[in-house]
Amino acid sequence: MDEILKEAFDCFILECDERIEEAVSGLLALEKSPDPSTIDSVFRAFHTIKGNSRMFELSAVPELAHAAESLMAAFRGGGLKPDRPRIDLLLSALDAIRDMLSSVAAGKSEPEPGGRLAQTLREAAIQTAAPEKPKPPSPIKVEPRAPRPQLSILVVEDDFASRRLMERMLGEYGRVEIAADGEEAVEAFTQAFAETAQDRPPKKPYDLVCIDLMMPKMDGFEAVRTIRDLEMADTLKRLAAGSVSVGSMPHNDAVILVATSLDDPGTYIRACYHCGANGYLVKPISKEKLVAELARFGLA
Numbered sequence: 102m103d104e105i106l107k108e109a110f111d112c113f114i115l116e117c118d119e120r121i122e123e124a125v126s127g128l129l130a131l132e133k134s135p136d137p138s139t140i141d142s143v144f145r146a147f148h149t150i151k152g153n154s155r156m157f158e159l160s161a162v163p164e165l166a167h168a169a170e171s172l173m174a175a176f177r178g179g180g181l182k183p184d185r186p187r188i189d190l191l192l193s194a195l196d197a198i199r200d201m202l203s204s205v206a207a208g209k210s211e212p213e214p215g216g217r218l219a220q221t222l223r224e225a226a227i228q229t230a231a232p233e234k235p236k237p238p239s240p241i242k243v244e245p246r247a248p249r250p251q252l253s254i255l256v257v258e259d260d261f262a263s264r265r266l267m268e269r270m271l272g273e274y275g276r277v278e279i280a281a282d283g284e285e286a287v288e289a290f291t292q293a294f295a296e297t298a299q300d301r302p303p304k305k306p307y308d309l310v311c312i313d314l315m316m317p318k319m320d321g322f323e324a325v326r327t328i329r330d331l332e333m334a335d336t337l338k339r340l341a342a343g344s345v346s347v348g349s350m351p352h353n354d355a356v357i358l359v360a361t362s363l364d365d366p367g368t369y370i371r372a373c374y375h376c377g378a379n380g381y382l383v384k385p386i387s388k389e390k391l392v393a394e395l396a397r398f399g400l401a
Contacts, residue, residue, distance in 0.1 A: 113153050113262040114206050120146040121195050128191055131183040135176070140183065143191075144173040148315055150198060152362035153262055155385040162201050164214040168222035169194040175226040187225055194218060251275040252400060253305070257286040257312035257324065258360075267311055267360075270388050274401060275308070283319030286312060287327050294335045307355045309400055311382075314361040314372060321359055322376050328357065329377040356398045358382055 124146040127139045151166035169191055175181040197218055205211050252275030258264045259282050268277050280286040293306030310328065314321035332354050358380040359372045372378045380394045395401035 109262045109265045110157060112265070113157060114202060116153065116260060116262060117150050117198070117202055120150050121199055124195055125192065128183075128188050128195075131176075132185060132188050135183050137177075140173065140176045144170060144177055145315055145317075147173055148362060149260060152384045153260060154202075155362070156263065156266060158385075159205065159211055161212045161214040161216065162198055162205075165194055165198055165201075165216065165219045165222070168219040168226075172222050172226040181226070190218075190222060190225060194222060252308040254278065254309045254311070255280060255286060255289060255307045255355075257281075257283065257310065257316070257321070259313065259316045263313065267386075270386075270391055271309075271311070274395065278307075282316045283312075283321060283324030283327075286310070286324045287319065287331070290328050290331050294331060305355065309395070310355050310357045312357065312359055312378075314359050314363070314368065321361075322371060325357055325359065325372065325376040325378050328355070356380070356400060358394055360384060360386060 124143045127143040127146070130136070130139050131143070147166045147170040151163045151170060154162040154166065172181070172187065172191060176183050181187065197216075201211060254271050254275050254277045256264055256267045256271065256277055257280040258267060264279055264281075268279065271277050278289065280289055290306050297304040297306065312321045312324060316324075319327075357378045359378045360382045361368060361372075362384045364383045369381050373381055379398065382390060382394065392401050
């Protein structure tokens with residue numbers, strides 16, 4: 102493991118420890134009061150552990166985290182109540198995940214996936230499982246753009262290890278800036294439009310935005326929708342000011358790729374059709390997947 106990956110792995114272990122503690126506190130609170138925001142917080146903790154562990158090619162940890170996430174999703178949807186037996190089951194999952202990560206951090210082999218605890222979690226949530234839906238067609242492709250020697254790139258991700266990996270994969274394509282959540286991403290676009298207000302022809306704040314859907318404060322869905330609104334408002338302002346004409350106004354929107362662990366048709370439709378994202382990447386994201394998306398839009 103090279104130095105950068107070793108640093109990212111160490112950060113991943115620390116991040117998982119924090120998420121586990123957060124989830125334990127949340128589950129203990131749920132026993133007293135099934136607060137929706139607490140359910141959401143515990144769901145995100147399992148979701149983050151699952152997604153990040155897949156990036157490091159673990160298998161048993163993400164399987165167990167995914168099974169626990171499914172049970173939390175049943176709580177979120179209102180189909181199940183977080184009673185004591187189910188909470189104890191989820192606490193057992195957190196203990197098992199902590200033990201597996203400690204073994205991996207110590208250089209030992211990860212257990213094989215398919216344990217009884219994961220199966221028990223799946224069985225606990227199965228009554229609310231929805232039938233599998235067919236995948237929708239791919240979003241409408243935009244016209245490919247001419248490759249640029251240096252792209253302006255914004256990576257929006259609340260997890261440190263994920264940010265470092267994305268920054269490493271995209272660094273060769275241009276200047277990479279980082280936002281830790283959706284609010285920071287919107288602020289970056291707002292400032293960029295203010296700085297380029299007098300440019301003729303108008304400059305694009307970012308050529309490429311890679312944004313995680315599951316984030317605190319402002320999630321990826323709202324951030325993408327707000328960015329598209331900012332782009333439209335800037336275009337209308339320039340047209341009204343006469344700095345550009347309708348016929349000469351360049352297509353100045355960023356290519357937005359959303360990243361998520363949810364391989365789900367409904368999430369795909371919402372992100373790409375309702376919010377305006379161009380592409381949908383399911384974690385773990387390999388360099389090959391990412392470059393293929395860049396090439397699809399003429400960015401590589």
